[in-house]
Amino acid sequence: MGKEDLIRIAHEVINRECEAIDSLAGKIGDSFVQAVEVILKCEGRVIVTGMGKSGLIGKKIAATFNSTGTPSFFLHPAEGLHGDIGLVISDDVVLALSKSGDTEEVAALLTIFERLGVPIISITGNPTSPLADKSDVVLDVSVQAEAGPSNLIPTSSSTAAMVMGHALAIALLEMRNFSEEDFALLHPGGDIGRRLLKVKELMHTGADIPVVGINTNLSEAIIEMTSKRLGFTAVADDDGRLAGVYTDGDLRRTIENNIDVGKTVINEVMTRNPKTIDGEAIAEKAVHIMESYNITSLMIIDKAGKIEGVIHLHDLLKAKIV
Numbered sequence: 596m597g598k599e600d601l602i603r604i605a606h607e608v609i610n611r612e613c614e615a616i617d618s619l620a621g622k623i624g625d626s627f628v629q630a631v632e633v634i635l636k637c638e639g640r641v642i643v644t645g646m647g648k649s650g651l652i653g654k655k656i657a658a659t660f661n662s663t664g665t666p667s668f669f670l671h672p673a674e675g676l677h678g679d680i681g682l683v684i685s686d687d688v689v690l691a692l693s694k695s696g697d698t699e700e701v702a703a704l705l706t707i708f709e710r711l712g713v714p715i716i717s718i719t720g721n722p723t724s725p726l727a728d729k730s731d732v733v734l735d736v737s738v739q740a741e742a743g744p745s746n747l748i749p750t751s752s753s754t755a756a757m758v759m760g761h762a763l764a765i766a767l768l769e770m771r772n773f774s775e776e777d778f779a780l781l782h783p784g785g786d787i788g789r790r791l792l793k794v795k796e797l798m799h800t801g802a803d804i805p806v807v808g809i810n811t812n813l814s815e816a817i818i819e820m821t822s823k824r825l826g827f828t829a830v831a832d833d834d835g836r837l838a839g840v841y842t843d844g845d846l847r848r849t850i851e852n853n854i855d856v857g858k859t860v861i862n863e864v865m866t867r868n869p870k871t872i873d874g875e876a877i878a879e880k881a882v883h884i885m886e887s888y889n890i891t892s893l894m895i896i897d898k899a900g901k902i903e904g905v906i907h908l909h910d911l912l913k914a915k916i917v
Contacts, residue, residue, distance in 0.1 A: 608750065611742035615751035616758055622735045623762070630716045630732045631766050634665065639686030641667040642713070644675065646700050648749040649692040649756065656690070656760030663764050664773040672700035680707050689715045690760075694752045696724020705729045718759050720752050734759055794881050795874035797914055798895050798904035799825070806831050806902060809838050813849070813859040816841055825907050827892055830865045836900040839865035840892075871896050874903055878916045881906055 634641055641660055645653040653669055660667035667690075670679060683689075689708050693701050696719040708715055709729065717730035720737040727733045736755040740746050805823035807816045809832050820828040820841065827842040841861055849856065849864055870888055872881050874895045881893055885908055895904040 608742040611740065612751050612754045615738040615755045618739065619736060619755050619758060626732055626734055627762070627766075630734060630763060631770065633714050633716060633732060634688055634763070634767060635770055637686065637688040637714075639666075639684055639688070641665055641690050642670050642683055642687050643667055643690045643692070644670045644672055644701060644704060645692030646672050646698045648753050649694060649698070652753055652756045652760065653690070653692045655757060656692075656764070659761060659764045660767075663768040664771050665764065665767050670704075672698070672704050675704050675707075676700065680704065683708070683711060683713060685711050685713060687713050689713050690718065690763075691715060691726060691730070692718045692756055693724070693726050694720040694749060694756075696721035696726035698726070701726060718756050720755075792878045792914060792916065793874065794872055794876050794878055794893075794895060794906055795904070797878055797910045797916075798874065798906040799910075800904045804902060804905050805829060807861055809833070809862045811861045813841075813854075813856045813861050813864060816861040817846065817856060820846075825892055825905065829894055829902055829905065830861055831902055835902060837869070837871065837894055837896050837902050838862070839867045840869040840894065841865045842892075869894060872906070878906075878911060878914065882911055882916055885911075 641657070643653040643657040643660075644650070650669070650671060657667040657669040668682070670682065675683075691701055691705070696717070702725055705715065705726070714732075715730045716732045716734065717726050718734045718736055719726050720735075721727065722733050722735040722737065736752065736759050738751040738755055741748055741752060742750040803823065805819050805825055805828040807819050807828055807830055809830055811819075811830075816828055816830070820826070820843075827840050827845075829837060830839045830841060832838045839862075841864065845864060845866055849859075854864065870884055870890060870893055872884060872893045872895055884893060885891060891908040893906050894902060895906065897903050
């Protein structure tokens with residue numbers, strides 16, 4: 596088998612699985628809406644279960660639910676039959692996955708779920724199966740054919756089940772108005788956690804903020820700017836509100852224009868209306884503003900315009916936001 600044959604096989608698999616997803620879109624309707632409503636009303640957790648490949652897909656769906664604000668855990672059917680069913684309470688909802696809808700271990704669990712009065716949502720490739728018959732809501736993920744020889748290997752069907760789970764998770768996320776801030780709370784580590792850090796978690800505060808009064812002599816303002824080593828100083832009015840900033844660039848222009856730093860007040864040479872950012876904003880937004888306006892620092896102010904902090908490009912670099 597040569598290179599062209601391998602590429603052809605890969606294309607065939609991808610095309611077959613794309614067809615499965617395309618056909619899935621036409622099956623989204625009242626049953627999907629009902630499934631979302633059942634989960635939204637759930638006061639417990641979504642118990643995801645399935646055997647074999649369906650179980651592996653179920654674990655991924657449970658993980659996606661958890662990371663997007665829908666409490667969930669995966670219950671292995673065999674372990675459930677040997678004691679773990681005790682984790683399930685009447686306030687939960689079951690999401691059962693099975694391509695055939697006739698998996699022996701899953702079927703055995705259904706009787707117990709019915710006894711507990713737990714609503715059952717099924718994701719199955721056979722909407723007339725025993726699993727479908729015992730389900731309160733049936734999500735049809737049947738596919739015309741699997742990708743691969745002999746139509747035996749769960750490929751397209753697994754992809755369809757996964758996509759249906761993702762569709763549920765995102766629909767639930769939208770219905771709950773799950774925000775970036777909510778997402779950040781659930782993803783404190785790794786690249787996602789860094790990307791969702793808030794400005795207030797990285798900003799300089801208190802004595803670390805370079806700031807002078809609006810009537811400060813320019814020479815004193817330059818000392819404040821250089822001592823705090825952020826390349827600028829903020830300028831505050833008598834009520835502590837941000838009036839402007841004086842930057843390294845402003846200092847160069849001061850020198851170029853032969854301005855006497857000993858006889859000039861900062862108010863006369865500062866940059867007014869500087870760019871600011873809310874402390875609750877995501878740190879990536881600070882990066883975007885800095886890049887858009889070619890600046891290296893942003894002031895953080897409260898609703899009254901009073902200075903709360905400052906964030907520098909170096910802070911974002913250290914946090915690996917950039």
